[in-house]
Amino acid sequence: MNERTVSRTYGADDPGHPTVPAAVRRWKLWLLTVCGIYPTIVVLGLATDPVLGDLYLPVRLAVLVPAAAAAMVWQINPRLQRHFGAWLAR
Template identity: 70%
Template sequence: MNEGIVSHAYGADEPELPSPPAVTDIRLSPTVPAPVRLWKLWLLTVCGIYPTIVLLGLATNPVLENLYLPVRLAVLVPATAAAMVWQIMPRLQRRCGAWLTR
């Protein structure tokens, strides 16, 4: 590209007009996320899901105790998955985000 045309378009000859925008290196952009270590994500998931299953199991035991185990699990698993996806994991990842990418 002809630099004279570009600088003239941005007013390099006239001091009151803005200068051309600076070129930035995309490799230095802070928006590129670091890779998450999968074993750390697994450990964080286990640490979140175990207490959730225990607490939900204890909370629903008086209501679900007479049902067969597969039926109890059919109630507990979707409730646990919803709690993990929308409440627990976002909070754990926010709290432990730097550790996940180290």
């Protein structure tokens, strides 16, 4: 599968969608995701602690996880993939 085929699969030919290289190693995507999700969860946890601090952990996570996932999908991962794209494709 070449880069053009993968790009069409992900809808990257549309403006605003990054191109995903065809030969990305899964461990590299995993590492990039971990490096993005950890600080996101820490910052969201600290920011919402005054409001959600008295709630049980599962309830707090029910708020934090969707917010962290949305941040990763629409903001953090595209920027990380754009910045580290050459490394991901190696």
